Amino acid sequence: MKKPARKPVKQVQSAAHRARTSAVAAAPVSVVILAAGQGKRMNSSLPKVLQPLAGKPLLQHVLDTASQLAPAALHVVYGHGGDAVRATCTDPAIHWSLQAEQRGTGHALLQAMPGIPDTHQVLVLYGDVPLLRADTLRELVALAAGQLSLLTVNLADPTGYGRVLRDARGRVRSIVEQKDATAAQRRVREANTGVMVLPAKPLKQWLAALRSDNAQGEYYLTDVIAMAVKQKMRVAPLVAGSEFEVMGVNDKLQLAQLEAALRAQLAADAMRAGATLADPARFDQRGRLTLGRDVFIDANVLFEGHVELGDRVRVGPNCVLRDMKVGADTVIHPNCVLEKSSIGSHCSVGPFARLRPNARLEDHVHIGNFVEVKNSVVGKGSKANHLTYLGDADIGEKVNVGAGTICCNYDGVNKSRTVIEDGAFIGSGAMLVAPVTVQAGATIGAGSTITKDAPAGKLTLARSRQFTLEGWQRPVKKPR
Ligand code: UD1
Ligand code: CA
Numbered sequence: 329m330k331k332p333a334r335k336p337v338k339q340v341q342s343a344a345h346r347a348r349t350s351a352v353a354a355a356p357v358s359v360v361i362l363a364a365g366q367g368k369r370m371n372s373s374l375p376k377v378l379q380p381l382a383g384k385p386l387l388q389h390v391l392d393t394a395s396q397l398a399p400a401a402l403h404v405v406y407g408h409g410g411d412a413v414r415a416t417c418t419d420p421a422i423h424w425s426l427q428a429e430q431r432g433t434g435h436a437l438l439q440a441m442p443g444i445p446d447t448h449q450v451l452v453l454y455g456d457v458p459l460l461r462a463d464t465l466r467e468l469v470a471l472a473a474g475q476l477s478l479l480t481v482n483l484a485d486p487t488g489y490g491r492v493l494r495d496a497r498g499r500v501r502s503i504v505e506q507k508d509a510t511a512a513q514r515r516v517r518e519a520n521t522g523v524m525v526l527p528a529k530p531l532k533q534w535l536a537a538l539r540s541d542n543a544q545g546e547y548y549l550t551d552v553i554a555m556a557v558k559q560k561m562r563v564a565p566l567v568a569g570s571e572f573e574v575m576g577v578n579d580k581l582q583l584a585q586l587e588a589a590l591r592a593q594l595a596a597d598a599m600r601a602g603a604t605l606a607d608p609a610r611f612d613q614r615g616r617l618t619l620g621r622d623v624f625i626d627a628n629v630l631f632e633g634h635v636e637l638g639d640r641v642r643v644g645p646n647c648v649l650r651d652m653k654v655g656a657d658t659v660i661h662p663n664c665v666l667e668k669s670s671i672g673s674h675c676s677v678g679p680f681a682r683l684r685p686n687a688r689l690e691d692h693v694h695i696g697n698f699v700e701v702k703n704s705v706v707g708k709g710s711k712a713n714h715l716t717y718l719g720d721a722d723i724g725e726k727v728n729v730g731a732g733t734i735c736c737n738y739d740g741v742n743k744s745r746t747v748i749e750d751g752a753f754i755g756s757g758a759m760l761v762a763p764v765t766v767q768a769g770a771t772i773g774a775g776s777t778i779t780k781d782a783p784a785g786k787l788t789l790a791r792s793r794q795f796t797l798e799g800w801q802r803p804v805k806k807p808r
Pocket of ligand 1: 432491
């Protein structure tokens with residue numbers, strides 16, 4: 329079928345708007361993330377910007393959001409714990425600038441400026457403000473339009489923040505830090521988030537002109553706002569819609585608050601996508617979750633990495649799923665730990681099952697309690713319902729693995745594979761010493777230790793015959 333030709337959207341724009349948008353197109357964006365602070369209040373040997381939020385370092389959240397803008401360049405100003413930071417965030421596109429001594433946010437930004445062309449706009453971000461949305465930043469960049477823009481937030485309690493001072497007409501004039509503010513200025517509830525967009529060329533001059541004659545003896549980036557205003561430049565404010573989006577992390581308490589906020593947001597996303605959550609407050613997503621229709625997730629389930637759940641999948645309480653793919657109509661019973669594996673459709677897994685990396689369960693497979701599967705394929709319709717280790721095994725279709733079966737895959741030096749062909753029946757308590765093959769339709773007697781291939785369609789036993797010793801008596805304790 330031919331696609332109907334799309335009607336061109338009529339563009340009705342003011343001259344000012346056109347000028348603004350063309351200015352945006354003309355100025356590439358250099359992002360600078362300030363991340364040199366020590367984070368003393370974390371009381372941790374891990375640098376603040378590497379503390380994990382939803383399983384990912386704070387700085388990585390900021391880097392990921394910044395990359396969504398496809399900036400011309402990405403700079404990180406680092407200091408404390410620099411080696412660890414650079415070893416963790418390894419994107420080769422990052423330009424690293426060392427701020428050896430922490431002399432303030434203005435001084436920090438100055439370290440990155442030599443690498444930024446005069447024609448760029450500079451978007452300043454912070455390594456400890458992780459939940460900013462890319463859409464907000466896009467809006468902020470568009471607002472700057474070659475001049476300045478500033479992200480602010482109205483706070484019920486702005487204690488500790490820099491305050492945004494506006495004139496009678498609502499135009500931003502300057503920022504004053506809490507410690508330098510008068511009592512009247514401290515009553516202002518509009519706080520500086522620190523996030524701003526500035527033109528590189530004048531910014532270099534402003535930063536060079538900063539002075540540290542303030543309450544903290546630091547070079548404040550915030551002082552450039554008044555400098556720009558003095559030069560008749562426009563500072564466009566954008567007021568953030570949510571406090572969490574702009575919240576910085578200074579201690580473990582704030583980290584937990586952001587974690588809870590993010591968790592609630594991700595739970596809401598999952599429910600909007602159609603999932604039923606037994607308790608949204610006990611839903612933990614630390615990565616990416618792809619959901620089919622009518623998925624049910626019980627309480628205390630933890631998702632890490634990328635997890636994909638097919639239509640009508642049910643996940644019981646207290647499960648951990650990390651980098652998993654689960655097919656439609658599969659039921660995961662309570663207390664399973666499932667990692668880097670795939671499960672087909674109509675399977676039943678758990679309770680208390682463990683999938684280790686590279687397990688592949690095909691459709692209609694049953695894996696029961698205390699069964700561990702690693703680096704193995706379990707074919708369609710096969711079952712291992714109790715107390716079993718399937719490691720390095722290739723299991724065909726419609727195989728029944730009895731309770732307590734172990735694939736002895738390791739001789740202390742090398743790993744070997746066990747092959748169980750279609751329709752085989754493994755009696756309880758069998759030891760399958762790899763490399764070994766149980767051929768199609770074979771039956772293995774309970775308690776056998778199988779060291780040689782078992783032929784198709786026959787019963788193989790490998791255990792001593794039962795006998796009873798006549799006249800035997802239990803030993804008795806010797807008198808001392
Ligand atoms: C800063 C702002 C304040 C704003 C607040 C928002 C200034 C002077 N003040 O204050 O107006 O309300 O953020 O949270 O900018 N950093 C460096 N090198 C330094 C100093 C800081 O890299 O020498 C980094 C820190 O790692 C951190 C960020 O800059 O990511 C902010 O530093 P911080 O000391 O927390 O600034 P605030 O005093 O909170
Ligand atoms: Ca701060």
